[in-house]
Amino acid sequence: MKTSVSPLRAQLRAELQILARNGEQLLLTLIIPVMLLVFFGMTDVLPTGFDDHMDFLTPGVIALAIMSSSMVSLGIATGFERSYKVLKRLGVTPLGRPRWLIAKVITILVVQFIQLGILIPVALLLDWQADDAQWLAAIGAVVTGSIAFAGLGLFIAGRLRAEVNLAAQNGLYLLLLLLGGMVIPFDKLPNPVAAVAKCLPSGALADVLREALVNGGDRPATSWLVLGIWALVTPVLTALTFRWE
Amino acid sequence: MRYGDLLAVDNISFSARAGQVTAVLGPNGAGKTSTIEVCEGIRKASSGQVRVLGLDPVKDRRILAKKMGVMLQDGGIYPSARAIDVVRQYCGLYTSGRDKIVAPDELLDLVGLSERRLSPWRRLSGGEKQRLSLAMALAAQPQIIFLDEPTSGVDVNGRTTIRQIIRRLADQGATIILATHELDEAEKMCDRVVIFDKGKVLVEGGLDDVRRARRVVRLRTVRPLDLTDMPDNLAGWLIEDAPCDYSIEDAPQGLIAALAVWLSERGIDVIELRTGMASLEDTFKKLTGGAP
Numbered sequence: 001m002k003t004s005v006s007p008l009r010a011q012l013r014a015e016l017q018i019l020a021r022n023g024e025q026l027l028l029t030l031i032i033p034v035m036l037l038v039f040f041g042m043t044d045v046l047p048t049g050f051d052d053h054m055d056f057l058t059p060g061v062i063a064l065a066i067m068s069s070s071m072v073s074l075g076i077a078t079g080f081e082r083s084y085k086v087l088k089r090l091g092v093t094p095l096g097r098p099r100w101l102i103a104k105v106i107t108i109l110v111v112q113f114i115q116l117g118i119l120i121p122v123a124l125l126l127d128w129q130a131d132d133a134q135w136l137a138a139i140g141a142v143v144t145g146s147i148a149f150a151g152l153g154l155f156i157a158g159r160l161r162a163e164v165n166l167a168a169q170n171g172l173y174l175l176l177l178l179l180g181g182m183v184i185p186f187d188k189l190p191n192p193v194a195a196v197a198k199c200l201p202s203g204a205l206a207d208v209l210r211e212a213l214v215n216g217g218d219r220p221a222t223s224w225l226v227l228g229i230w231a232l233v234t235p236v237l238t239a240l241t242f243r244w245e
Numbered sequence: 246m247r248y249g250d251l252l253a254v255d256n257i258s259f260s261a262r263a264g265q266v267t268a269v270l271g272p273n274g275a276g277k278t279s280t281i282e283v284c285e286g287i288r289k290a291s292s293g294q295v296r297v298l299g300l301d302p303v304k305d306r307r308i309l310a311k312k313m314g315v316m317l318q319d320g321g322i323y324p325s326a327r328a329i330d331v332v333r334q335y336c337g338l339y340t341s342g343r344d345k346i347v348a349p350d351e352l353l354d355l356v357g358l359s360e361r362r363l364s365p366w367r368r369l370s371g372g373e374k375q376r377l378s379l380a381m382a383l384a385a386q387p388q389i390i391f392l393d394e395p396t397s398g399v400d401v402n403g404r405t406t407i408r409q410i411i412r413r414l415a416d417q418g419a420t421i422i423l424a425t426h427e428l429d430e431a432e433k434m435c436d437r438v439v440i441f442d443k444g445k446v447l448v449e450g451g452l453d454d455v456r457r458a459r460r461v462v463r464l465r466t467v468r469p470l471d472l473t474d475m476p477d478n479l480a481g482w483l484i485e486d487a488p489c490d491y492s493i494e495d496a497p498q499g500l501i502a503a504l505a506v507w508l509s510e511r512g513i514d515v516i517e518l519r520t521g522m523a524s525l526e527d528t529f530k531k532l533t534g535g536a537p
Contacts, residue, residue: 010337014330021325021365081323089321089381092285093338094310 007095011103018077019107025073028173029111033065034118040183041126047188054128055216058119059209060182063145065115067176067202069108070146075153075169078104083162087244108146116142130213137212144224144231145205151234152201158242176202186218198222201230247291253279255444256293261437263388266411266421268431268452270525271441272533277424278318280441281391284422285315298389298420311339314387316378318394318424324367328358328377331366335384347384356380357406371398379407383414390414392423396430408434432525442533456522462493462501463521467514478503489516494531496520 019025040046040057048056081087090100124130156172157165178184179193180202186194197203198219204226211217247253254276261267271277282288283295286302286309295302300309322331332349339347353359356376361369369377375395382390392411396404411434415421425431431438432452439449448455466489475483482500483491493500501520508515 006340007338010334010340013337014326014334017330018323018326084323085317085320086323088287089315089317090338091287092310092313092315093335093385094307095338096307096310 007093008099008103011090011095011099012106015103015107016110019073019111022077025077029065029069029073029115030118033061033068033115034122036064036183037061037119037122038126041123041128046183047185049185049187050214050216052127052129054123054126055214056185056210057183058123058128059213059216060206061123062116062119062142062213063180063202063206063209064177064182065119066112066142066145066205067149067180067182068173069111069115070149071153072169072173073111073153074104074108074150075157076166078154079157079160079162079165079169082157082243082245085245091244105150108150112142112146132215133213135212138209141205141208141212141227144208144227145201148201148205148227148230148234151231151236151238154242155234155238158238158244176200179203181206181218199226201227204230253444254283254290257441257444257446259439259446259449261389261420261422263420264415264418265436266415266423266434267437267439268435269422269424269439269441270426270428270431270529271424273426275441275533276444277441278393279444281393281422281424285313285391286310312385312388314382314385314390316375316382316390316392316395318397319374321378321381322366322374325365327363327365328353328369329362331377332380332384335381339385347386349384352380352383355383355410357403372400372403375399376403376407379410383410387414387419389420389422392421394425394427395423396425396427404430428524428526428529438525440529440532447532448528452525453522456525456528460495460520460522461527462496462504463517463519464491464493464504464515465489465517466491466508467516470513476503476507479507492527 037057041054044053046053046057050056078087087100091097120130152172153169156168160168176182179189179197180200181197182202186197186203189197204223207217207223208220208227211220211223217223257276257280269277269281279288283290284297284302286306289303297309298312302309326334329349332352336347336349336352350359350362353362356379358373358376358380361373366374366377375398379392379395382392395407395411399407408430411421411423415436423431423434435452437450438452438455440447440455464483469488470483470491472480472483472485479500482493482496484493486492493504501518505518
């Protein structure tokens with residue numbers, strides 16, 4: 001079968017242009033994670049339970065950044081694309097759904113590359129020690145977490161009206177930020193809440209990243225299992241329920 | 246074509262020819278957009294057979310998409326996207342390998358948007374948005390093009406531009422199918438007409454055939470007529486469209502002569518008395534029983 005890369009390239013360029021013009025998404029994916037890292041990194045006010053609070057904070061903020069780009073940013077943008085009939089219009093071009101999805105994935109990867117390219121140097125500037133980091137495991141965690149969050153974001157975006165989707169994605173972002181073990185440790189949450197929080201993809205991603213980056217995971221094997229289940233279930237759920245209009 | 250329990254399009258049949266503009270007309274909710282979306286492959290017909298360029302719009306979607314231009318009724322563009330970026334994107338979507346098929350700047354020039362090339366979609370006027378949408382459809386260099394309300398909200402100059410482009414495409418051999426409720430625009434552009442109502446095709450044929458099927462006499466007088474004071478052979482034939490403005494449909498032989506004699510006997514001055522084909526709007530109203 002003859003394949004053509006031009007439609008994919010054209011769509012990818014359009015995705016990146018729209019992303020670059022969207023100030024809210026840049027705030028969400030880049031500015032908020034960097035601000036959280038700098039603020040909590042410099043103040044050491046979080047009850048992390050770690051000798052070096054940066055060992056808790058850095059993986060947590062990276063998990064937050066992954067969630068913001070894979071779930072919230074992707075979900076909000078896709079919800080509005082449905083609402084503006086962008087998906088409907090693209091549906092009658094030679095692009096096709098697989099290339100549309102590939103363009104979305106590459107866009108997320110580009111954003112995450114920039115996120116990590118900023119967050120890791122900032123963390124190092126704040127005296128984070130990355131000597132024990134297992135980067136391959138960390139990349140695996142980022143990829144698995146991205147799949148889980150992207151599936152979740154698209155599941156919500158594919159079912160709700162754009163405005164409701166916007167509110168839902170932002171609400172979920174805040175909920176997972178507070179309950180997800182990213183900036184507040186599980187053991188500082190009430191027991192029933194902590195039990196639920198450990199089953200969330202945010203908590204699982206933060207935990208496996210902590211294990212990979214600073215060898216400080218709480219229960220890494222379980223967290224990998226939880227994250228893997230989310231990464232399997234949410235894309236399937238999205239594929240079954242997504243409404244293009 | 247069903248939406249839940251609602252039967253939106255029911256057992257219809259029509260064809261459109263290459264090199265011609267076919268107008269799909271009907272009141273709101275008649276089933277025009279649903280029918281076009283079935284032809285585009287956006288929706289699947291619940292039963293029956295649809296062929297576009299000899300292809301099944303759903304099964305052969307990938308092949309058909311390369312030959313088909315589409316203009317949605319509204320939307321389809323991210324509001325922050327600039328005109329030139331949108332056209333560049335769509336030209337890229339229809340480009341295979343290294344071949345550059347259409348130059349984005351030429352397309353923008355064609356639809357008269359060169360000066361607005363850096364404007365985001367949300368800052369364009371209604372007419373400019375329609376022209377940008379048309380440029381996206383033209384990026385396909387289509388063999389068939391579906392236009393849903395292409396002149397809606399477009400100013401006089403923009404309408405002329407759009408009409409010229411559509412005519413040129415048809416002259417080059419493309420099949421044009423346009424859905425509209427603007428009957429005067431359709432009358433200026435189309436060669437064939439399909440009139441819908443309540444999900445069914447009421448009439449299909451060449452524009453002149455459809456209009457010629459109903460011959461109409463138009464009568465305009467200086468002062469109003471007393472329609473109750475007419476002789477038996479004229480009574481009931483005249484329809485008062487407006488004060489001093491009357492029409493007679495499908496008049497039998499001798500009626501016009503009798504009318505002229507009666508007007509003369511009464512000393513009623515006539516501004517206009519002519520026979521001819523019904524306008525598309527008259528035909529439409531007669532068939533659907535209402536306004537478009």
